Amino acid sequence: MSNELIINGSPNDCRIALLKDRLLEEFHQEKGGNKFHVGDIYLGTVRKIVPGLNAAFIDIGYEKDAFLHYLDLGPQVRSLNKFSRLAQSKKNSSPKLAGFKSEPDINKLGKINQVLSKGHQVLVQVVKEPISTKGPRLTCELSLAGRYIVLVPFSNSVSISKKVTNKEERRRLVRLLTSIKPENFGIIIRTVAEGKDVAELDRDLGDLVGKWEKGIRALRTAKPKDKVIGEMGRASSILRDVLSESFDSIYTDDRDMYGEIKSYIGTIAPDKEKIVKHYNGKAKIFEHFGIEKQLKSLFGQTVSLRNGGYLVIEHTEALHVIDVNSGNKSNSESNQETTALKVNLGAATEIARQLRLRDMGGIIIIDFIDMKSPENKRMLFEKMKEFMKPDRSKFTILPLTKFGLMQITRQRVRPELNIVTKEKCPTCNGTGKIQASILITDQVEKSLKHILTQQNEKDITIALHPFLHAYYTRGLISKRLKWYFQYRRWVNLVADTSLPVTEYRFHNKDGDVIEI
Structure with missing residues (x-):
């Protein structure tokens, strides 16, 4: 399986596509105007305390105040506040936490007005970007994510990802990181740390500690609303999280981004630096790799x-809400139950992909095709969990209900991705909407294949718009001639000016319309 990362950069935004075997698996779009990314750490000011919500609204420079709940303060918030006050007053000349005397943990059932007050300045980290009419969601439990570990200031615990299942390896990693971690820093060991030696882990730890110390130095002169520690760009953060031995190539058409990515890869995985390539072809990079059509x-x-x-x-x-339908071509199985299972399993694969592609979060209700067999229902539930495993967002999947519904909750930290896939109709000039016309040739060829191979029709005529007629018939080796080599049957094409560009009709030898 080939893994490719395609990055289309422009002055205003950045589009990132992750391809597996040339199929789009993840798509991210980073707008130039959005500066509040998950992981960014700001010096915020408490604007309002809301005892009824046990929460505070914090000003970090967004048009709407950000939300901070008491449970998101973290047990060591008093230590954080004390250290940041010392850094701002310049009484603490060192940004290191070694030797710093921590304050007692706050009460889990306490009230926010016991910890914060209006006008109070506090270091906060974005955990959810602004979505719809809501401002960012914040936490005071600061953490810095690296390639192999996550660094947690004002903590002394060392924990490890549950996905590392080998007991010996778990013990080795915990013992190793415990021996090298600095004082007053906690560590969360990521799944990709499995099998890594002490030199790689120590280098990653050193980078994160250096990032923290640089941020604390910046805090000394920081003003309210200033970003103290910034998360890396979306392209680099995706590389940090998904880069593995299976990556074949990374293409970008932006010269500056090419240098940034190559430098970052050289830092975290020097042996993979050669896979970074600058694309300078004539066609746009997303067109060249067939991504635009897949997006539509x-x-x-x-x-x-x-x-x-x-x-x-x-x-x-x-x-x-996602509704699964069998269509009119899913009739190759011997009985209804088998057909339903086959369609449902195919739908589960695509649904898991769609959740990642669109970054859909919150509650997702899936109406699968009804199945009677408890074994088939159980199989679908297990397969859905398997297909969702590559998802880096937190999720929960419940078994099928007696109504055939599956419920999924998926963490949403960024606005859902939405791409306009409908166009103005060239016939009615915008009074209605049509599906993206770029897909019409794919639909024609898919229908033709079904009619010739599944329905075994012999003498076919297709009536279509003159534009499509020219597309299939022009050229020395036309598309129609390629059909003949593929199916060993000649297909008659008729230009029909009464048809819109997105419509076509198949006729049999008697001139009757073939239902597809």
């Missing part, structure tokens, strides 16, 4: 499945 087909309300079924995805204010 994958972000619509209706998503086709490989086995002939399709999904209908609806978004509401409170939740997302």
Whole structure:
């Protein structure tokens, strides 16, 4: 399986696509105007205390005040406040935590007005970006994410990812990191640290400690709303989290980003530096790799499945609803139960992919095709968990209810990605909407293949718009000639000016319309 990262950079935004075997698996879009990223640490000012919510609203420079709940303060918030006050007053000349005397932990059931007051300045970290009408969500439990570890100031614990299952390896990593970690820093060991030697882990730890100390030095002269420690760009953070031995290449069309990524890869994985390549082809980078067409087909309300079924995805204010349909081509199985299972398993694969692609969060309700067999329901539940494993967001999956519904909750830390996939109709000039016209040729060829191979029709005529007629017939080796070599049957094409560019009709030898 090939893994490729394609990055399209421009002055205003950055688009990042992760391809597996040339199929789009993840898509991220970073707007130039959005400066509040998950992981950024700001010097905020308490604007308002709300005892009824046991929370505070913090000004970090966004148009809406950010939200900080008491449970997000963290047990060591008093130590954080004390240390930041010392840094700002310049009484503490060292940014290191070694020798710093920690304050007692706060009460888990306490009130926020016992810890914070209006006008109080506090270091806060963004854990959820602004979504819809809400401002960012904050925490005072600061953490700095690296390639192999996460550094947690004002803590002394060492914990490890549950995905590292080998007991010996767990003990080795905990023992190793405990021996090298600085005083008053806690560590969370990430899954990718498995099998790594002490030199790599120590280098990652040193980078994070250096990042913390640089931020504390900046805090001495920082003003309210200033960013003290910034998370790396989206491209670098994705590389940090997903880069593995299976990565084949990273392409970018932006010269500055090429240098930044190459430098970052050289730091975290010097042996992979050669996979970073600068794209300078004539076609746009997303066109060259076929990403634009995939975006148009994958972000619509209706998503086709490989086995002939399709999904209908609806978004509401409170939740997302996904309906699974078998379509009219999923009839190759011997009985209804087997057909339902096959379509549901294919839908589960695509749904897991869609959740990552669109970054859908909150509550997701999936209406699968009804199945009677408890074994089949259990299999679908287990497969759904398997397909969701690559997802880096936290999620919970519940078994199918007696109504055939599956419920999923998925953590949402950024606004959901939405790409417009509908266009103005060239016939009605915008009074209605059509599916993206870029997909019409794919639909024609898919229908043709089904009619010739599944329905075994012999003499086919396709009536279509003159634009499409020219597309299939022009050239020395036309598209129609390629069909002949592929299917060993000649397909008649008729230009019909009465048809819109996005419509076509198949006729049999008697001139009757073939239903698809």
